[in-house]
Structures are given as structure tokens and as C-alpha cells.
Amino acid sequence: MATPSAGTPRPGVQVGSTSEFSLFFRVRPGHGDDLREAVQALQDSPGYRPGDYEVPIASIHEARFVLFDGDTRLLFATSFDGPWDAYMQDFASKPLQLFDSIFRHVEGYEGLPDLTAVKDFILSAQVTAQGYSRNYPGTVKEIRKALRVNEAFQQVLDDPGAADALRHPALKPLLNEAADA
Amino acid sequence: MCSERTSADPVTTAASTALELDDIQSGMLHQRPASYVGTYLLLRIDNREAGRKLVQRLLPVIESARSSSDPTRNAWVSVAFTYQGLKALGVPQDSLDSFAPEFRQGMAARAAELGDVGDSSPENWEKPLGSPEAHVAVSVLSPDAARLESLAERARRAHEQLAGVEVIWHQDCYQLPTGRTSFGFKDGIGQPAVEGSGIPGSNPDERPIKAGEFILGYPDETGSVGPMPAPEILGRNGTYLVFRKLHTRVAAYRQYLHAKAASREQEALLGAKMVGRWQSGAPLALSPEQDDADLGADPGRNNRFGYTDDLRGFKCPAGAHARRANPRDALDHEMSVDVRLHRMLRLGTSYGPMLPEGVVEDDGADRGIIFVFAGAHPKRQFEFVKTQWLNDGIFIGAPAEKDPLAGANDGTGSFTIPQRPIRRRLQSLPPFVITRGGEYCFAPGLRALRWLAELDTQTG
Numbered sequence: 001m002a003t004p005s006a007g008t009p010r011p012g013v014q015v016g017s018t019s020e021f022s023l024f025f026r027v028r029p030g031h032g033d034d035l036r037e038a039v040q041a042l043q044d045s046p047g048y049r050p051g052d053y054e055v056p057i058a059s060i061h062e063a064r065f066v067l068f069d070g071d072t073r074l075l076f077a078t079s080f081d082g083p084w085d086a087y088m089q090d091f092a093s094k095p096l097q098l099f100d101s102i103f104r105h106v107e108g109y110e111g112l113p114d115l116t117a118v119k120d121f122i123l124s125a126q127v128t129a130q131g132y133s134r135n136y137p138g139t140v141k142e143i144r145k146a147l148r149v150n151e152a153f154q155q156v157l158d159d160p161g162a163a164d165a166l167r168h169p170a171l172k173p174l175l176n177e178a179a180d181a
Numbered sequence: 182m183c184s185e186r187t188s189a190d191p192v193t194t195a196a197s198t199a200l201e202l203d204d205i206q207s208g209m210l211h212q213r214p215a216s217y218v219g220t221y222l223l224l225r226i227d228n229r230e231a232g233r234k235l236v237q238r239l240l241p242v243i244e245s246a247r248s249s250s251d252p253t254r255n256a257w258v259s260v261a262f263t264y265q266g267l268k269a270l271g272v273p274q275d276s277l278d279s280f281a282p283e284f285r286q287g288m289a290a291r292a293a294e295l296g297d298v299g300d301s302s303p304e305n306w307e308k309p310l311g312s313p314e315a316h317v318a319v320s321v322l323s324p325d326a327a328r329l330e331s332l333a334e335r336a337r338r339a340h341e342q343l344a345g346v347e348v349i350w351h352q353d354c355y356q357l358p359t360g361r362t363s364f365g366f367k368d369g370i371g372q373p374a375v376e377g378s379g380i381p382g383s384n385p386d387e388r389p390i391k392a393g394e395f396i397l398g399y400p401d402e403t404g405s406v407g408p409m410p411a412p413e414i415l416g417r418n419g420t421y422l423v424f425r426k427l428h429t430r431v432a433a434y435r436q437y438l439h440a441k442a443a444s445r446e447q448e449a450l451l452g453a454k455m456v457g458r459w460q461s462g463a464p465l466a467l468s469p470e471q472d473d474a475d476l477g478a479d480p481g482r483n484n485r486f487g488y489t490d491d492l493r494g495f496k497c498p499a500g501a502h503a504r505r506a507n508p509r510d511a512l513d514h515e516m517s518v519d520v521r522l523h524r525m526l527r528l529g530t531s532y533g534p535m536l537p538e539g540v541v542e543d544d545g546a547d548r549g550i551i552f553v554f555a556g557a558h559p560k561r562q563f564e565f566v567k568t569q570w571l572n573d574g575i576f577i578g579a580p581a582e583k584d585p586l587a588g589a590n591d592g593t594g595s596f597t598i599p600q601r602p603i604r605r606r607l608q609s610l611p612p613f614v615i616t617r618g619g620e621y622c623f624a625p626g627l628r629a630l631r632w633l634a635e636l637d638t639q640t641g
Binding site for chain 2 (some may be wrong): 154157158162163166167175178179180181
């Protein structure tokens with residue numbers, strides 16, 4: 001089993017729609033280089049490369065792997081949309097299984113024979129944040145939608161006919177956003 | 182973090198700010214006359230002894246900042262050294278290693294970082310700028326040509342008939358009585374007050390900046406004395422100088438404005454939106470609708486403003502050149518940037534003939550500005566402003582935008598002008614400024630110059 005990190009796990013902190021989630025693992029002795037390679041391989045694969053924003057996963061804001069303490073420990077930290085408890089099983093069963101090649105280099109990981117094993121493995125490494133804050137609200141889906149709407153809006157504003165079109169009373173809320181960046 | 186320090190800022194003690202003005206080169210800290218002419222020289226030291234003799238001979242013509250408080254005096258000479266220059270003089274390696282990393286690398290090595298790519302990349306620079314041959318930089322500035330010549334003659338004697346020291350580059354420069362540079366705008370208006378220098382800044386509402394931001398060996402805005410080259414006699418009262426020869430594509434600039442504006446008035450407004458000031462120097466923040474020549478000419482008013490009443494940029498766009506180079510109080514409410522850590526003393530001049538008014542075809546002449554920065558922290562002052570504020574737009578929430586005038590534009594960038602009802606967005610900004618070369622230099626204090634001249638006996 002993985003070494004328990006901080007006693008009994010409890011739900012991560014939730015801000016608005018989004019929860020924080022941090023896992024601390026111990027790296028198997030001598031596996032530091034292999035782990036590094038595994039993380040790099042993940043980083044080089046579609047959906048995980050810098051700039052690969054259009055991935056199917058639509059509930060995770062960002063995620064990071066951090067090797068520390070001289071490659072003896074590994075942090076996996078992320079922010080995801082939804083309450084911690086409700087999604088923990090789904091989270092454990094789907095996204096985390098993609099990390100098999102990484103987790104095989106940490107202590108307590110003996111493959112994932114069943115969901116209980118996955119859950120035990122995850123929960124034994126989970127530590128709830130002492131502090132967590134967010135500087136913008138919204139889920140991943142809302143943010144992607146907002147970016148698409150703004151892109152469309154900017155296209156409209158670049159049209160020479162935009163000033164006339166936006167005079168319609170129904171479009172007044174948009175006008176206030178039309179005057180600056 | 183920064184707000185905490187600002188609010189707790191103690192009354193500065195005299196001891197911490199007693200600038201040794203008589204040991205600081207006059208070119209670093211003094212008010213210049215309204216107009217002047219000058220020459221920049223680059224020299225190569227082929228022989229260590231001759232190099233030290235050069236420093237020895239230059240010493241009598243270099244005044245201190247104390248003796249130069251009179252802006253009407255005849256002329257002034259400044260001298261600075263590149264890393265290669267200090268090496269050529271025989272400065273010991275452990276001392277060389279104590280200089281700022283950017284200075285040690287040299288400007289050409291920083292090109293990718295600084296956005297000096299394409300036409301501005303070092304392989305296209307004017308020779309010998311950016312080469313390891315540039316060792317000593319000398320500037321001679323004077324209110325008029327006659328006095329310049331007499332001083333230049335004295336400076337010339339310093340290196341003439343000195344086998345082992347070669348002049349490898351020279352560049353004439355000037356400042357017009359109008360203060361205008363090749364794009365037609367009055368420039369160099371904004372200058373910070375340096376605490377303890379006795380010289381007021383151009384914005385009476387800006388608290389003087391700690392001397393250690395500009396002169397090595399004094400407490401800076403972080404509250405401590407920053408890293409200083411060793412030994413102390415070499416580093417103290419010195420400052421880093423960054424000089425860049427920047428060619429301005431004035432015809433291209435005029436053509437661009439012409440294509441984007443329907444009238445002369447529109448062109449003037451568009452130009453002002455890009456710069457943040459009207460051609461007279463009047464700031465958009467104080468005169469958003471039209472130029473105001475009286476305001477532009479009034480040193481008591483033309484730099485006395487902030488941006489807190491214009492955070493959305495309806496008067497002065499957040500992306501305008503002057504607002505990028507010094508956002509003043511525009512970022513204070515974001516609490517993540519302390520503008521006082523990124524201030525610059527600018528000592529620049531113009532070069533080359535002005536493109537006559539109304540001409541929109543390129544005449545092939547080389548013209549532009551010699552940008553000169555003085556400061557104690559080349560990385561968090563010059564390089565920060567250049568890379569984060571001029572060449573990037575993340576800080577104003579527009580990552581795709583660069584400074585419309587001085588940014589490293591490549592024809593793909595945009596510039597947003599907030600206005601009601603709908604913002605205007607200029608597209609496909611071409612580069613208007615091309616880097617022709619430059620170098621990081623160190624301008625030592627007077628004692629340090631003497632130390633350099635006598636280096637042989639120092640090191641045995």
C-alpha cells in the first residue's frame with residue numbers, strides 16, 4: 001500500500017464549482033529517471049502537449065506532476081469541476097488510469113485490479129489543501145464557451161457594419177463590452 | 182507585497198541616500214540643455230597598457246555629477262566599458278564574474294530574449310556593434326557644434342597616437358530644440374527623480390526613486406543594496422548603460438497611418454494613440470481630444486499625470502508606447518507589479534537626418550534614435566520593460582499585442598484603441614523600429630576609473 005500521507009483523507013477544498021485535488025506519492029527507490037521519462041512521454045502525447053487545449057476532458061482545468069525531494073517524492077496536483085466526493089470514483093476510474101505508466105514507479109501501486117484498489121491507492125496519497133483560491137469563476141466548459149463567444153464577438157466588432165448593428169436596443173449589453181479590449 | 186512596503190516606507194535617512202556625486206560620472210545624473218549635439222565612439226583595446234593609458238588620459242575630461250549641476254555648461258564626456266573591454270584592460274576574472282549576467286553575455290547573446298530577430302538580429306547589425314571588438318564606449322555631448330569640437334579634440338588627444346587603441350565606430354547624434362525625434366514626437370519627457378541627486382523628476386507626483394535603482398552601492402526600492410561588482414572600489418558609484426542604435430522606418434510609419442486614417446486629423450490622433458502623447462509631447466491622459474502645444478511645452482505639466490481615471494484606456498490605450506514603457510499607477514490596483522522596480526533613466530539622442538514633413542517615400546537615409554538606458558539592474562529594468570511591456574501584451578490582457586511603435590512586430594500583431602461605441606483594432610502591424618546594434622556597458626565611478634587606469638600596480 002502507499003504510505004499514508006496525512007491521516008484520514010477528507011474532501012478537497014471547493015471554490016465555486018471547482019475543487020482542488022493533490023496527491024503525494026513516494027517514488028520507488030531507483031525509479032526517479034524512469035518516472036521522469038514517463039512524465040515526459042505523457043507530456044509529449046496528444047492532449048498533453050503545450051497548446052493542446054482542445055482535449056475531450058472537459059472538467060479538469062490544469063494538472064501538474066512535480067518530482068521533489070531529490071526524486072524521492074511525486075506530487076500530482078489538479079483543479080477539477082464538481083464536488084470532490086461525487087466525482088472521486090469517476091476521477092479514479094478514468095483519468096487517473098491514463099497515468100498507469102507513471103504510477104508504476106511509485107510505492108503502493110500494484111496495478112489496478114478493481115475500483116476499490118484504485119480508490120484505496122488514490123485516497124492514501126491524497127492531502128487536502130490548507131489554502132485554495134481562484135481568481136476567476138467558471139467551469140472548464142463555461143470558460144471555453146466564453147472564449148468562443150469572445151472570439152465571435154471580436155469578429156463582429158472588426159466588421160465595419162458593427163457600430164450600426166449594435167445600435168439595436170436588444171444588443172445594449174454587448175455595446176458596453178464593445179468599447180475596449 | 183509591494184503595497185506593504187510602500188505604505189510602510191520610512192522617512193529615508195540622509196545616510197542611506199548621501200549620493201557621492203563627486204564620484205559619479207556627470208553623464209549619468211544631470212539635466213541636459215534643451216538641445217545639443219554629440220558623438221558616440223567605440224574603441225578597441227589591442228594592448229592592455231595602451232588601454233589603461235587611455236583611461237588615464239580620459240580621466241581629466243570626465244566630470245563628476247557634482248561639478249555638472251549647471252545645465253548650461255560647455256560639454257560633458259562619459260565613458261563606459263563592455264565586458265570584453267574590462268577583460269581587455271586586465272580586470273581579474275573573479276571581478277569580471279561579479280558583474281550582472283546580462284552584461285557578461287553582451288547584447289548580441291541576448292537577442293532572442295530581447296526580440297532582436299529577423300531584420301533586427303545580430304547578423305544584420307551594423308559592424309562592429311555586438312562584436313567582441315567593442316571595448317570602450319565614449320560619448321561626447323555639447324550644447325553646440327563649436328564646443329563639441331573643442332571637447333572632442335581633447336577626447337581625441339586621449340586616444341590619438343596611442344598605438345594599441347583603435348576607434349572602430351563612431352556615430353554623430355543630436356537633440357533638436359523641439360525635443361522631437363524622427364517619428365515627429367517630442368521624446369524623453371518622462372524621467373524619474375533620483376533620491377539624493379537634487380534633480381527633480383519630470384512628474385512632481387512621483388516620489389523620487391531610491392538612488393540604488395540607478396547607481397550601484399546604495400539601497401534600492403527593495404530596501405536593500407543590490408548586487409554590485411567587486412571589488413567595491415570598481416563597482417561603487419557605477420551604473421550599467423544599455424545603448425541601442427534603433428533605425429526608425431519613418432516612411433513606413435507614415436504610410437501605415439495614412440492607410441488607416443481618413444484625414445490629417447485622424448492620422449494625428451492615430452499617431453497619438455500609438456505613442457500615448459501628441460507630437461508636441463502633450464499627454465493623451467491630459468488632452469485626449471486634440472494636441473495642446475502649450476501643455477506639451479510646459480515641463481511643469483506635461484508629465485504630471487496618472488492613469489487611474491482611465492483604466493479602460495479611452496483616453497490613452499493600455500497598449501500605447503508611453504503607457505507600456507511606464508504604466509505609472511495603471512497596474513497598482515492589480516497588486517502584482519511594483520512599477521518602481523522597473524524605472525529607467527533614459528539618456529537617448531537622435532541620429533540621421535529628419536525625413537521632411539509630408540514625405541511618405543523612403544529616402545534610404547539611416548535615421549533613428551540612440552537609445553541609452555542607465556540603471557543598476559539591467560535585467561529587471563531595461564530587459565523587463567523591453568520583454569514584458571514592449572514586446573508582450575500579457576500584462577494588459579492582450580498576449581497577441583506588442584508596442585505598436587517600438588515592439589518587435591512582424592506584420593502579424595494588432596493594436597487596440599478603446600473608443601465608444603466600438604473599439605478600433607489595427608491589424609498587421611509592421612516593424613517600425615529596427616535594431617542596428619547595441620551593447621551592455623558599465624560606466625564606472627571616477628575612483629573606479631582611476632583604479633582601472635592603475636590596474637597594473639593594483640594586481641601586481
